[in-house]
Amino acid sequence: MMLWVINLLGLLLLGLIIWWFWGVRPQVKAMPATQPIEVLVADGVYVPAFIGVPAGQGVTLHFLRKDPSPCAEKVIFAGLGISADLALNSHTEVTLPPLAVGEYEFTCQMQMYRGRLKVTQEM
Numbered sequence: 001m002m003l004w005v006i007n008l009l010g011l012l013l014l015g016l017i018i019w020w021f022w023g024v025r026p027q028v029k030a031m032p033a034t035q036p037i038e039v040l041v042a043d044g045v046y047v048p049a050f051i052g053v054p055a056g057q058g059v060t061l062h063f064l065r066k067d068p069s070p071c072a073e074k075v076i077f078a079g080l081g082i083s084a085d086l087a088l089n090s091h092t093e094v095t096l097p098p099l100a101v102g103e104y105e106f107t108c109q110m111q112m113y114r115g116r117l118k119v120t121q122e123m
Helices: 002-023
Strands: 037-042 045-047 050-054 059-065 074-077 082-085 091-096 102-107 114-120
Touching: 037 050, 074 091, 082 091
Parallel strands: 037 059, 050 114
Antiparallel strands: 037 045, 059 091, 074 082, 074 102, 102 114
16 A cells, blocks of 8 residues: 555656646747846746747847856857856846747756747737
């Protein structure tokens, strides 16, 4: 009987981990590209994690790092070849060039913090 309980708890924990890292999909937050977009880095996530911007315009992201975890020290836009070191309790400005329509992921160096920039033709 005890073995069944342990196996059930293990499966529930595995399901929770899968849901947390791959199942949670917040709504896209559409922002005009003319204003800086504030991104909070705290508690293991970027807030907002999904940002929508118009194509063909540069965008500035202001990262505010509140998480002292070493994983939160850097943000990387691998598809764009852009990265920045994030100072604790401070804003770090990351300016992106005009982008083509598509989705661009941004992560920490260990890819545990994940965000996505969705570039669309019309906003």
